[in-house]
Structure formats: C-alpha cells, structure tokens
Amino acid sequence: MAATTGEKARLLDLVTSVLELVRDGQRKPDGVSRILQTIKDNPNFISQLFPLHAPVEIITSGNFHLQLLDWQRFFQEVRGVKVSLKHLRSIAIPQAKDEFSWLVIMLKDMTANQIYNSMSQRMKCGKYFDNLDAGNHDRISDHDYIIRVRPRVEADEEFKNFSANQIAQVGIKGMTTVERLQLEDFYHWKTRDHLDKENITLCTGSRVPGGFVPDVNWHSDDDEVYVGWCGPGSAGGHLRVREAVS
Structure with a gap:
C-alpha cells in the first residue's frame, strides 16, 4: 500500500530530527546506522527490530x-x-x-x-x-x-x-x-x-x-x-x- 502524503511528510520530519540528534551528539551514529541498514536490507524489518514479547501473562484468579x-x-x-x-x-x-x-x-x-x-x-x-x-x-x-x-x-x-x-x-x-x-x-x-x-x-x-x-x-x-x-x-x-x- 502506497504511503500517503501525510505519512511521507512525517517520515521526512522524523529522519531530519534523528539526523539533527546525531549531529548534536545526542544519538550514537553507529546505532542509528545499524537500524537504517536493517530497514534497507530487510523488507520485514519491523519483526526484526521489534520482536514479539511473550503474551500477556495469564494469571489465575486471586494472584494478579x-x-x-x-x-x-x-x-x-x-x-x-x-x-x-x-x-x-x-x-x-x-x-x-x-x-x-x-x-x-x-x-x-x-x-x-x-x-x-x-x-x-x-x-x-x-x-x-x-x-x-x-x-x-x-x-x-x-x-x-x-x-x-x-x-x-x-x-x-x-x-x-x-x-x-x-x-x-x-x-x-x-x-x-x-x-x-x-x-x-x-x-x-x-x-x-x-x-x-x-x-x-x-x-x-x-x-x-x-x-x-x-x-x-x-x-x-x-x-x-x-x-x-x-x-x-x-x-x-x-x-x-x-x-x-x-
């Protein structure tokens, strides 16, 4: 599904903000580069960057x-x-x-x-x-x-x-x-x-x-x-x- 104009604008704004953080020393360049490389190389980057946690804990009545x-x-x-x-x-x-x-x-x-x-x-x-x-x-x-x-x-x-x-x-x-x-x-x-x-x-x-x-x-x-x-x-x-x- 093609990205909307609003989604593209938000993406550009985020990329610009991250680059400014790297420039100002508030983010490590190597860490940002690794994430961007993963996004570039892997179409399923979301599952790689954000693996699923364990399901919500199911606890029996009385112990929550x-x-x-x-x-x-x-x-x-x-x-x-x-x-x-x-x-x-x-x-x-x-x-x-x-x-x-x-x-x-x-x-x-x-x-x-x-x-x-x-x-x-x-x-x-x-x-x-x-x-x-x-x-x-x-x-x-x-x-x-x-x-x-x-x-x-x-x-x-x-x-x-x-x-x-x-x-x-x-x-x-x-x-x-x-x-x-x-x-x-x-x-x-x-x-x-x-x-x-x-x-x-x-x-x-x-x-x-x-x-x-x-x-x-x-x-x-x-x-x-x-x-x-x-x-x-x-x-x-x-x-x-x-x-x-x-």
Whole structure:
C-alpha cells in the first residue's frame, strides 16, 4: 500500500530530527546506522527490530501481581501517568471464574477520545464517529475500576451469531468502547500485535446516539485499528462480544 502524503511528510520530519540528534551528539551514529541498514536490507524489518514479547501473562484468579506491574509500566511508558503499585492494588478486582484472567484497568477520567488520540500517535487508527464518548455506556471512568475478560486475541467465540439485543436478553455484559480501546492499546504495548485480526468485538456495553452499537477490530487491508458500528439486531459469525466482569 502506497504511503500517503501525510505519512511521507512525517517520515521526512522524523529522519531530519534523528539526523539533527546525531549531529548534536545526542544519538550514537553507529546505532542509528545499524537500524537504517536493517530497514534497507530487510523488507520485514519491523519483526526484526521489534520482536514479539511473550503474551500477556495469564494469571489465575486471586494472584494478579505481575499484571498490575505491567499496567503500572504501561501507564507510565505509554500514557505518561505515574501511578503507584499500591494505588493499583487498592482498586477492587471483581470476583469471577479463573477463565476471566485478563485485567483491564480504567483510571478516573479516561475517555475513549483520549485513548484513541493517544493510540493514533503510535499506530494507524480509523473511526466512523467523531466523538467516541457520545451516547450511553454501562460503565464510565468517574472513578478507578477494573474489569476482567477472557485471555483471547479474538473476541469470545461463544457469542458469535449473537446480536447486541440477544446478548442483552441473556444477561451477558460486554465491554464498552473505551474499555476495548484500552485493552487494544495495552495488548499492542505488551505484544507489538493487535486484537481481533479475524473477527470484530461488539462493544455492547456502549450505545452511540441513534442506538447503534460500536465495534472495534484490526483492519488488515488498511493496517489500522478501526472503530465502527452496527445495528443492535446485527449478527454474524465475525461479530462477537467480549464478556466483561465488573
């Protein structure tokens, strides 16, 4: 896929900035040269320069210490927010079956728009709605809270062919838009990869104006995380809920 004018301009700006850092002695020439040589020689330079980390640690219920440490690092490295481990431990972890072993931590006042804008600085993103926070949501970040979801790259297969209306009828709670974006950002930071590359997460915990249901997945054709929507009665094999315990 050909680079856009904006992408080319950003690349030239980055190259110029790096050369200025080398000139001013703030970056080592040999290190920069090795990276550039790798990019020149290897079409798959991304996997060589940024090998995948181990998958997000899957820890059984009642022992989430390593995940809390990861979230502490994530908030500081990605969001620039310093939060103590003591504070993260003070946030109630909901009781759930051991299979719900991924934590998703939401700090007070975090919004979908903020997270989307932060993600856009590090990966390509697209959205159908200008304001991702508009509408109604089962949970909002007026306080710190944690939800638990199953440790899966793809949304829950148990709920394929279920519409948002059907999910509500059987009493299953799904993720909100902001929670799904938070999990995407955390997962990408941890693994250098993306969620829902084959399927789509229906964010049934949210409703945008008009009663539509937001959805999130990785668009491989466009190499972007995309926030779209579907009708509350829409169902299909690739439309799936991620059950959330709160």
